[in-house]
Amino acid sequence: MSNALKVTAPEGLPFVDFEREFDAPVSAVFAAHRDPALVAKWMGPDGYEADMTEWDFRSGGNWSYVHRDPEGNEYGFRGVFHTVRENEFAIQTFEFLGYPDAVSIESMRFEDLGGGRTRLSGHAVYPTLEARDGMVASGMETGMREGYDRLEALVTA
Template sequence: MTVVSVDKNVEKLSLTVVAEFDADVERVWKIWEDPRQLERWWGPPTWPATFETHEFTTGGKASYYMTGPDGTKAHGWWRFTTINAPDHLEFDDGFADEHGAPDDALGVTHASVKLEPVGDRTRMTISTAFESEDQLQKMSEMGMEEGLREAISQIDTLLAETANA
């Protein structure tokens, strides 16, 4: 399996997921950089993502929605705070209403993504920082950890397809 470890740390208000892939760092970077590739894995298989905006620059924004099995749409937004190609990006992440406007009911999280070579593979570490224990608990109850595991598990297929293309 792609996911190597998941660590939810209530004291540090963080969730860290580590995964490894049979591809080099530059190739794994492209799954973040290209919105069409991002759509192939961001969100669990039963809640695929559609990115409406993806300004992949520091200060840029992304807006997306995930569509559930019953057609329900869950909207979200990102604001890229750091982009250091090809191995580090950070973004603020929040929920949005159906028009893409930020919905502050669940607050904002901050994600940090680091890519590093491990032999001929790439280790991806996604760390999410939460504003409070309450926010971490609510996101956990919504299935964030399971959703990330399922989403990341789709990356191997995407990488294999492009490697064989």
């Protein structure tokens, strides 16, 4: 795919950066992050079902969801949207309930590249290198790649 996900997890540092371009305008990519029904269609690994128990994509809003894999195993996540600026920026906390007490702070930038294209870039900071490495080892990059491929299909349909 020409819009491949790029994930960088520098050795010895407790953060992850990512970048992905989409052949869709910023407003469509942002809307697909705001609407819980749309988020449920693209978030996470292929074959997983997302149950969006709460998704209030605004400054001060809470969020939580459960992913179910094809075998029925459940994986819970929750956080708070600290700042959301329409078609531009969001910062949130992120906690995987299977690895409690390791909350990351994540920012996402929605950049208009012109010509109906968008760059989404993010930076996630973890409390420890161990927590960061645990998320990376959990298959985070695969889930992000597969989810963003579905997001691309959704916003270009």
